[in-house]
Amino acid sequence: MAIKLEKINEDRKNNQLTFLIKEGSDIFANTIRRMILEEVPTLAVEDLEIKDNSSALYDEMLGLRLGLLPIKTDLSSYSLPKSEDEITEKSARCTMQIRLKAAKKGYVYAEEAESADPKCTFVHPKMPITKLLAKQKVDVTMTAVVGQGKKHVKWSPGLGFYKKEAVVKVGNVKNPENVAEQSTDGVFVLKNNKLHLVEEKVQDSLLLEHYAALDKGISVTYTDNIIFTVESFGQLSCKEMLTQASQMLIDKVEIMEKLL
Numbered sequence: 001m002a003i004k005l006e007k008i009n010e011d012r013k014n015n016q017l018t019f020l021i022k023e024g025s026d027i028f029a030n031t032i033r034r035m036i037l038e039e040v041p042t043l044a045v046e047d048l049e050i051k052d053n054s055s056a057l058y059d060e061m062l063g064l065r066l067g068l069l070p071i072k073t074d075l076s077s078y079s080l081p082k083s084e085d086e087i088t089e090k091s092a093r094c095t096m097q098i099r100l101k102a103a104k105k106g107y108v109y110a111e112e113a114e115s116a117d118p119k120c121t122f123v124h125p126k127m128p129i130t131k132l133l134a135k136q137k138v139d140v141t142m143t144a145v146v147g148q149g150k151k152h153v154k155w156s157p158g159l160g161f162y163k164k165e166a167v168v169k170v171g172n173v174k175n176p177e178n179v180a181e182q183s184t185d186g187v188f189v190l191k192n193n194k195l196h197l198v199e200e201k202v203q204d205s206l207l208l209e210h211y212a213a214l215d216k217g218i219s220v221t222y223t224d225n226i227i228f229t230v231e232s233f234g235q236l237s238c239k240e241m242l243t244q245a246s247q248m249l250i251d252k253v254e255i256m257e258k259l260l
Contacts, residue, residue: 017238021226029226033160035245038150041080042157042235043071045142052139055130068154070123073235078146098142105134123234157241158232165225170197173217
């Protein structure tokens with residue numbers, strides 16, 4: 001039977017997408033999770049040419065901070081390098097140049113860096129890189145390279161995690177006041193001395209088993225459906241991450257079929 005997907009919630013402000021997988025399996029969900037973490041490519045700073053750095057940060061620390069700053073990635077313009085020669089030669093297909101030059105007193109922010117590609121800039125403009133005192137300078141030319149999270153986490157586009165769909169039923173609760181008091185995540189509320197279940201908060205709760213243990217009138221069971229959540233670090237949208245992960249999985253399966 002074909003796998004079915006149903007969107008539960010999309011929070012674009014926080015780069016998060018949650019959907020329901022029907023007729024799927026834990027193996028399938030975990031495969032997509034690992035594809036997102038390890039295989040989906042993004043841009044990240046890999047090489048530095050430090051012309052001037054009189055800030056309080058050592059060159060190595062400055063390079064570490066720049067390398068971990070997520071970069072918006074356009075996968076229609078960039079792809080994984082086919083060889084190390086492409087990186088060495090700074091091929092436009094898989095590399096991009098970013099220049100950071102600052103000499104003013106105060107914090108140096110990511111938005112001050114100038115990218116050779118306006119579509120691919122640092123995700124968080126107000127991310128502080130270093131702080132300069134009077135007469136201090138920083139002048140760095142960066143080479144961002146397309147890579148994958150399985151080589152270094154700086155290329156990972158985000159997180160994927162999943163759990164089984166929970167079904168909570170409320171029967172004859174002996175001490176509703178106690179359950180409502182301990183329901184710190186808002187799953188249960190007390191109205192007119194009666195315990196009410198807030199359905200929209202059930203799937204986010206980590207305390208369902210605790211509630212079931214508090215009172216025999218509360219039962220928790222799980223369906224075969226899977227709730228999958230994707231969180232993006234900002235390089236790609238959640239949809240782009242899932243689309244790319246799915247396509248790369250299909251490509252791997254087709255390669256395997258040819259080898260059999």
